[in-house]
Amino acid sequence: MIGPGLSPLLQAFRARWEALGGHYWESVSGPGLTETLAAAADSLIDRVPGQTSSALWWPGPAWASLAWEAALPPDRWTVTPVTGREPLVLSGRPMDPSALRSAAASAALGVTGAAWAVADTGSVALTSAPGQGLWPSLLPPSHLIVLQEAQVVATVADGLRRMRDEGPPPAMAKIISGPSSTADIEGQLWIGVHGPGRVGVVVVAGAGAD
Amino acid sequence: MxxxxxxxxxxxxxxxxxxxxxxxxxxxxxxxxxxxxxxxxxxxxxxxxxxxxxxxxxxxxxxxxxxxxxxxxxxxxxxxxxxxxxxxxxxxxxxxxxxxxxxxxxxxxxxxxxxxxxxxxxxxxxxxxxxxxxxxxxxxxxxxxxxxxxxxxxxxxxxxxxNRQEIHALFQETAEREGVPGPTSDDVGPLTAFARQRLREDFLAAxxxxxxxxxxxxxxxxxxxxxxxxxxxxxxxxxxxxxxxxxxxxxxxxxxxxxxxxxxxxxxxxxxxxxxxxxxxxxxxxxxxxxxxxxxxxxxxxxxxxxLVDGPYADVLTCIRCGACYNVCPVYRQVGGHAYGSTYAGPIGAVETPLLAGLDFLPELPKSLCTLCNACVEACPMDIALADHFITLRRRQVGEGREAAGTRLTYRAWGRLWSSPRQYQRFVSWARRGQRFMMRQGRLVRSPGLWAGWFETRDMPPIAPETFHEWWARRAPSGKTPS
Structure with a gap:
């Protein structure tokens, strides 16, 4: 936890993200970050005693060197990393798309980076890019996002402008505002229908690795 | 087209x-x-x-x-x-x-x-x-x-x-047909979990x-x-x-x-x-x-x-399908979507359906499913002129002779009767004399003739013993009626 000096933008983001049901952590980069990530991962899943849980870690270029898996207790977690660009590398081998899909579909937790986040709506945007995919944010029941404080902008329009300034839009991008939800049965809100029912961010304070 | x-x-x-x-x-x-x-x-x-x-x-x-x-x-x-x-x-x-x-x-x-x-x-x-x-x-x-x-x-x-019970029975039946475990109860959680599981398989196989x-x-x-x-x-x-x-x-x-x-x-x-x-x-x-x-x-x-692009109804094409007009419409809130008879319901559906498919398609939509209360116009984020469109569509239906002859003649006769103040006042005094046979618990509940249908689902307050016009005429020495 960082405490004082939190920017008003980040405070606003946090308030809205949490109001939507998102989980929130802060850290500075360094050893504190890997520990925070490991703790966040642990708290976002339902643990089955005696079984290991699997995480799909597809960080994208910005966090590729963040070796946080070491902070997870190996008797409780198996982490499948996706690294590289073309070709992608899945657990140390050239990626086979169907193996990646199965890994995403069976993982308890997906962990990704982010493109930008919006204070006004409590949203986080993710983009597909060479070396950065979206399945970990969709298929597992829980999703953890590593976000840099500098990626938080004020409004959706600011975020979209930032995306546009970087060139043509990617094949797919998505803006996530809270967990997957439905009110289709008798109007009762239910969390986690198709996408993740639990979403969390770890905000890395200060200047980012961008 | x-x-x-x-x-x-x-x-x-x-x-x-x-x-x-x-x-x-x-x-x-x-x-x-x-x-x-x-x-x-x-x-x-x-x-x-x-x-x-x-x-x-x-x-x-x-x-x-x-x-x-x-x-x-x-x-x-x-x-x-x-x-x-x-x-x-x-x-x-x-x-x-x-x-x-x-x-x-x-x-x-x-x-x-x-x-x-x-x-x-x-x-x-x-x-x-x-x-x-x-x-x-x-x-x-x-x-x-x-x-x-x-x-x-x-x-x-x-x-x-x-409701949940109906959905639970449906999912049970589906589970039996497909040979999988059904939802564990009729709570929203197990029902949603069942759908998530079934549909996940469909996503991955599609x-x-x-x-x-x-x-x-x-x-x-x-x-x-x-x-x-x-x-x-x-x-x-x-x-x-x-x-x-x-x-x-x-x-x-x-x-x-x-x-x-x-x-x-x-x-x-x-x-x-x-x-x-x-x-x-x-x-x-x-x-x-x-x-x-x-x-x-x-x-x-x-x-x-x-x-519709170049005509007076072009704003209908700005609809973003948010449903805000459905949720405030007193007609939709009573009958729901199926009564509208096609894909789109609520105020936008009643206007857009005949515009897309032709004025002979479900002509009752603009005619019978709007009270002109204007709630939809206030709710629409795109400011679509729904109430105006209802009126123009009705006018077109009448103008193009799409109304039954009996209805047309009735409204014409009624319009003539009430458009002269003297005839209106005469009508009121007849009605007042007759209404004591049509009352229950101080309300008008029946009517003879053309108005009978109106009372099938409603009542109304009776005509006052002395109307405002009569009161005015009595107290103004000149005998002038208010205009």
Whole structure:
């Protein structure tokens, strides 16, 4: 936890993200970050005693060197990393798309980076890019996002402008505002229908690795 | 080109009575509309930017409708450059034929869909099933009504007319048929978990994914999908082929216009500042990426829209399908969506349906399903002139002799009788003398002749012993009546 000096933008983001049901952590980069990530991962899943849980870690270029898996207790977690660009590398081998899909579909937790986040709506945007995919944010029941404080902008329009300034839009991008939800049965809100029912961010304070 | 829309073969009176006699439907529609209308009001009140955003979004949509043809050309070129195939389709048959031949070329059998009102309008599922394709709806509410072989009763909550017990029985039956464990109880959690499990298998096995589009951005060739469940993301990123089926009215000019309107479906629809998933697709899978479709097809559908672009009803094409007008409409809140008899219900449906499909198509919609209370006009984020359209459509129906002769003559005679003050006053004094035979507990409950029907479901206060006109005449010495 960082405490004082939190920017008003980040405070606003946090308030809205949490109001939507998102989980929130802060850290500075360094050893504190890997520990925070490991703790966040642990708290976002339902643990089955005696079984290991699997995480799909597809960080994208910005966090590729963040070796946080070491902070997870190996008797409780198996982490499948996706690294590289073309070709992608899945657990140390050239990626086979169907193996990646199965890994995403069976993982308890997906962990990704982010493109930008919006204070006004409590949203986080993710983009597909060479070396950065979206399945970990969709298929597992829980999703953890590593976000840099500098990626938080004020409004959706600011975020979209930032995306546009970087060139043509990617094949797919998505803006996530809270967990997957439905009110289709008798109007009762239910969390986690198709996408993740639990979403969390770890905000890395200060200047980012961008 | 007039569009073709599906219709319930039952006449209006039967549809109305069926709806009014269904207490589950009425109770559920009442609560879902109230909840959504309250959520929208709260969201607007607590969000300082709401009005500025709304007006900016409305203007972006209006600009786009005014330049729809050049924007569609730009969109087509941009999407093609991004690697998508773009097809202009006239109506239901062209769309279904395209999907069927695409499926044949790919050897595809299984189709997953996310919620799309346009494909309802095109009756696409039935057409694809006839061609031998297995189509699965994946929005939870749409999944429920697909299993029931019904149509949506609310634009945002398609299964709003069914309760938990009915859905539990349906899922039990489905589980038995498919040889899988059913939901463990009729609570929302187990019901949702059952659907998640069943549909997850469908997502992973599907050959083709079909979605609609909430917006299409010409400048960048971007398809925008808005959901809270995340099912559109599954449909768009898991199967090897993604087909987008969108009305030509979905096009926007610029990326900045998208920013202006992107929050509206959630803000005006369910009272959230943004939907849980807002997904922007600008092309098929990129080289080296395992995700997303190999082929992206975008069908831009007319089905009666183009004929409205240059006319007085063009603002109808700015509708973003948020459902805000449904939720405040006193008629919709009583009868729900099925009574409207086609795809679109509520005020926008009553106006748009005959505009798309021709004034002879369900002519009762503008005539009988609006009280001109103006609640929809206040709720519509796009400021569509719904009440004005109701009046013009009624005027056109009368002007073009679409009314029964008896009705026309009755209204003409009544109009003549009441348009002269003297005759009106004479009528009132006759009625006052006669009304004591028509009262119960101090209210007028019956009437002879032409007015009898009015009292079948209502009563009214009796005519006062002394009307204001009479009182005025008595106390003003000149005997002048107020004008």
């Amino acid at each position: 007039v569009g073709r829309l599906p219709r319930d073969p039952a006449p209006w009176g039967e549809r109305r009575d069926r709806a009014l006699g269904n207490s589950v439907l009425r109770g559920n529609i009442r609560s879902v509309t109230r909840r959504l209308a309250d959520a929208r009001r709260r969201a607007y009140a607590s969000y300082p930017a709401s009005q500025v955003l709304r007006v900016a979004g409305r203007d972006a949509k209006r600009r786009a409708v005014a330049r729809v043809e050049p924007l569609l050309d730009e969109l087509r070129d941009r999407l093609a450059a991004n690697g998508a195939r773009v097809i202009f389709a006239e109506g239901p048959k062209e769309v279904a034929d395209y999907v069927v031949s695409l499926a044949a070329r790919r050897g595809a059998k299984r189709v997953v869909k996310s919620k799309s009102m346009l494909t309802e309008e095109l009756d696409l599922n039935r057409r694809l099933a006839v061609a031998g394709l297995a189509v699965r709806e994946t929005d939870l509410g749409e999944y429920i009504i697909q299993l029931l072989d019904e149509h949506p009763s609310h634009i945002l909550a398609p299964a709003a007319h069914r 050959d083709i994914g079909i979605t609609g589009a909430n917006f299409l951005v010409a400048e960048t060739g971007t398809i925008v999908l808005v959901t809270n469940e995340g099912n559109a993301d599954m449909v768009a990123s898991l199967p090897p082929v993604h087909v987008v089926i969108a009305g030509i009215d979905k096009v926007l000019d610029t990326w900045a216009d998208l920013a202006a309107v992107i929050q509206q479906p959630a803000l005006s629809g369910v009272g959230q500042r943004l939907s849980a998933y807002t997904t922007l697709i600008s092309g098929p899978r990129a080289a080296g990426s395992p995700e997303g479709p190999e082929e992206l097809h975008v069908l831009l559908v007319d089905n009666g829209r183009r004929q």
